[in-house]
Amino acid sequence: MxxxxxxxxxxxxxxxxxxxxxEKDPALIPDLASTNVPDELxxxxxxxxxxxxxxxxxxxxALHAAQELHGWCSPxxxxxxxxxxxxxxxxxxSVASFYDMLENHPVGKHSVYVCTNISCSLRGADALLEAVVxxxxxxxxxxxxxxxxxxxxxxxxxxxxxxxxxGPLELSDVPQLLExxxxxxxxxxxxQLATKLVADPNANSQQFPQxxxxxxxR
Amino acid sequence: MSEMLLFKDIDQPGLxxxxxxxxxxxxASLRKALAMTPADVLAxxxxxxxxxxxxxxxxxxxxxxxxxxxAMDKYLVCNADESEPGTFKDxxxxxxxxxxxxxxxxxxxxxxxxxxxFIYIRGEYVHQADIIDAALAEARExxxxxxxxxxxxxxxxxxxxxxxxAYICGEETGLLDSLEGKRGNPRLKPPFPANQxxxxxxxxxxxxxxxxxxxxxxxxxxGEYAELGVxxxxxxxxxxxxxxxxxxxxxxxxxxxxxxxxxxxxxxxxLPGHEIKCWFPGGSSSPVLTPADLDVPYDFDSMAKAGSMLxxxxxxxxxxxxxxxxxxxxxxxxxxxxxxxxxxxxREGTNWTVKMLERIDxxxxxxxxxxxxxxxxxxxxxxxxxxxxxxxxxxxxSLIAKFREEFEAHIEAARARGELALAGANxxxxxxxxxxxxAQALGEELx
Numbered sequence: 010m011x012x013x014x015x016x017x018x019x020x021x022x023x024x025x026x027x028x029x030x031x032e033k034d035p036a037l038i039p040d041l042a043s044t045n046v047p048d049e050l051x052x053x054x055x056x057x058x059x060x061x062x063x064x065x066x067x068x069x070x071a072l073h074a075a076q077e078l079h080g081w082c083s084p085x086x087x088x089x090x091x092x093x094x095x096x097x098x099x100x101x102x103s104v105a106s107f108y109d110m111l112e113n114h115p116v117g118k119h120s121v122y123v124c125t126n127i128s129c130s131l132r133g134a135d136a137l138l139e140a141v142v143x144x145x146x147x148x149x150x151x152x153x154x155x156x157x158x159x160x161x162x163x164x165x166x167x168x169x170x171x172x173x174x175x176g177p178l179e180l181s182d183v184p185q186l187l188e189x190x191x192x193x194x195x196x197x198x199x200x201q202l203a204t205k206l207v208a209d210p211n212a213n214s215q216q217f218p219q220x221x222x223x224x225x226x227r
Numbered sequence: 228m229s230e231m232l233l234f235k236d237i238d239q240p241g242l243x244x245x246x247x248x249x250x251x252x253x254x255a256s257l258r259k260a261l262a263m264t265p266a267d268v269l270a271x272x273x274x275x276x277x278x279x280x281x282x283x284x285x286x287x288x289x290x291x292x293x294x295x296x297x298a299m300d301k302y303l304v305c306n307a308d309e310s311e312p313g314t315f316k317d318x319x320x321x322x323x324x325x326x327x328x329x330x331x332x333x334x335x336x337x338x339x340x341x342x343x344x345f346i347y348i349r350g351e352y353v354h355q356a357d358i359i360d361a362a363l364a365e366a367r368e369x370x371x372x373x374x375x376x377x378x379x380x381x382x383x384x385x386x387x388x389x390x391x392x393a394y395i396c397g398e399e400t401g402l403l404d405s406l407e408g409k410r411g412n413p414r415l416k417p418p419f420p421a422n423q424x425x426x427x428x429x430x431x432x433x434x435x436x437x438x439x440x441x442x443x444x445x446x447x448x449x450g451e452y453a454e455l456g457v458x459x460x461x462x463x464x465x466x467x468x469x470x471x472x473x474x475x476x477x478x479x480x481x482x483x484x485x486x487x488x489x490x491x492x493x494x495x496x497x498l499p500g501h502e503i504k505c506w507f508p509g510g511s512s513s514p515v516l517t518p519a520d521l522d523v524p525y526d527f528d529s530m531a532k533a534g535s536m537l538x539x540x541x542x543x544x545x546x547x548x549x550x551x552x553x554x555x556x557x558x559x560x561x562x563x564x565x566x567x568x569x570x571x572x573x574r575e576g577t578n579w580t581v582k583m584l585e586r587i588d589x590x591x592x593x594x595x596x597x598x599x600x601x602x603x604x605x606x607x608x609x610x611x612x613x614x615x616x617x618x619x620x621x622x623x624x625s626l627i628a629k630f631r632e633e634f635e636a637h638i639e640a641a642r643a644r645g646e647l648a649l650a651g652a653n654x655x656x657x658x659x660x661x662x663x664x665x666a667q668a669l670g671e672e673l674x
Binding site for chain 1 (some may be wrong): 231234235236237238239300309310311312313314315317318319322323343349350351352353354386388389390391392393394405406407408409410411426467468469470471474475476477478479493494507511541543545549554557558561564565567
């Protein structure tokens with residue numbers, strides 16, 4: 010193992026555990042004029058910045074927008090956002106590395122978050138995750154991850170497929186789930202959360218049975 | 228059947244649109260509130276006794292009154308970062324009735340004198356955020372949000388801010404840092420957000436359910452609202468029931484009903500052939516209760532008296548098929564993953580608790596380790612900037628206290644498996660040369 014890089018004084022240089030060129034000076038705020046930023050991304054980020062009294066507040070949604078475009082928070086994506094927001098890439102990197110949904114490495118374009126927190130694991134989420142991982146294999150299209158509570162314990166065990174919540178999932182649903190995702194069809198339409206009525210039998214003074222289910226709450 | 232305020236006709240098709248919401252009498256409370264003075268609106272909120280529905284249970288009216296008076300940039304932030312394991316009530320509300328939340332925010336901002344507001348919604352709730360965005364566009368168009376609302380002096384800009392997946396951002400000061408575009412690290416308190424919050428301005432932070440209740444309070448009057456529920460826990464509450472129950476889901480109850488009624492009558496009780504082993508009354512952060520506590524009334528003070536808390540109103544039922552060590556490990560791993568790392572007791576405490584629980588499961592622990600683990604929990608509580616560490620320490624501490632025998636049996640069983648494997652690997656006699664890893668692997672096989 011190579012020795013940990015030290016800064017003068019003997020302390021570990023920050024970021025020593027990640028590949029970085031320590032010879033280089035930290036990147037400065039990129040010049041917007043000389044950075045190649047796609048027009049749509051620039052428009053999105055500028056619109057986001059206008060919503061807040063302080064432009065820094067747009068960091069998370071702006072990184073989201075860049076991730077949509079680039080697939081992950083790549084150095085290029087971060088540089089483009091930094092140029093529009095007029096902040097350093099290091100600042101955006103610090104934000105991107107904190108949040109679970111901002112990817113620091115290239116990932117598959119379809120995200121499948123399987124909730125493995127308490128309520129879901131009580132209902133078999135760990136086996137479900139194994140099944141999804143096994144079925145997705147090394148298909149580079151998928152980004153299968155165990156995720157902390159996604160806030161849908163009523164349909165446990167569940168998964169969020171590109172942001173669409175489906176559950177309760179049986180192991181036998183897994184092939185269909187991946188197939189639907191691959192082909193761009195709605196994922197397991199009958200199991201989507203959006204179509205579910207509230208569980209409370211005392212809710213709803215009138216009955217809205219079939220047509221409510223059909224229209225969902227969209 | 229209890230009073231339905233939030234779930235009354237929640238599944239009505241199109242309730243998320245302005246036309247249906249208005250046809251049902253929506254935004255009438257806003258008109259009523261704007262005809263009153265902000266002080267009178269605040270008085271109604273205080274009279275209602277409404278306690279925050281996010282977890283801490285602080286009186287909402289009091290929280291509003293803490294904001295300094297006078298002309299300055301004040302903010303109202305709606306905490307829609309619902310991430311407490313077991314909680315999914317805000318999701319249901321936002322998805323099906325976004326306008327009641329918007330109406331509540333406008334009324335609360337009027338009472339607080341805030342002119343800028345944000346809904347901080349967790350990034351995972353894509354569908355719900357889209358629905359709120361659409362509802363907000365309609366509300367702006369109709370003049371319920373924006374400049375000089377309905378011809379009054381009140382102006383409010385309201386935006387949805389989507390997070391990106393971090394439990395800590397549900398903590399109010401972590402949320403503020405995240406909203407300012409930073410890593411979601413909690414801040415030292417005081418100063419409290421009511422004095423110095425978002426962009427250093429006075430900030431009111433309330434949960435989705437709390438704000439969604441505001442229109443009902445204005446409609447019926449604070450005094451009448453306070454008659455619902457019990458004296459120190461007024462009103463109705465959404466409760467998310469999940470885990471080993473037959474009908475998991477959200478239920479609206481009047482506070483103070485017996486917990487048994489909620490778990491058995493509404494949620495259908497445990498799965499056939501099983502008994503309840505323990506249950507979390509307020510999300511995974513609350514100390515666990517046992518079947519002996521099932522008759523405790525479900526309200527803030529009764530839960531506190533029983534040694535737990537109402538928290539976010541999320542009941543997780545665990546039945547006898549689940550080993551307690553597995554449950555504890557699941558809880559501890561979650562908090563280890565979500566600790567932001569700012570305070571040492573939480574960062575190290577969550578990490579070492581997971582390691583100790585894994586040792587127990589691997590047969591490396593002795594019963595003495597239980598005491599060490601319990602003392603680690605004691606050293607976390609109250610020693611950090613926020614309560615994330617406490618949120619692990621409380622349930623783990625209660626699990627050790629209430630299921631000590633099972634922990635000890637688990638330790639013994641795991642050790643016995645390890646020794647058996649050791650003996651088997653060496654033709655009957657222990658051998659000092661056998662590595663622990665190989666004994667473990669054999670232990671797994673024997674299991």
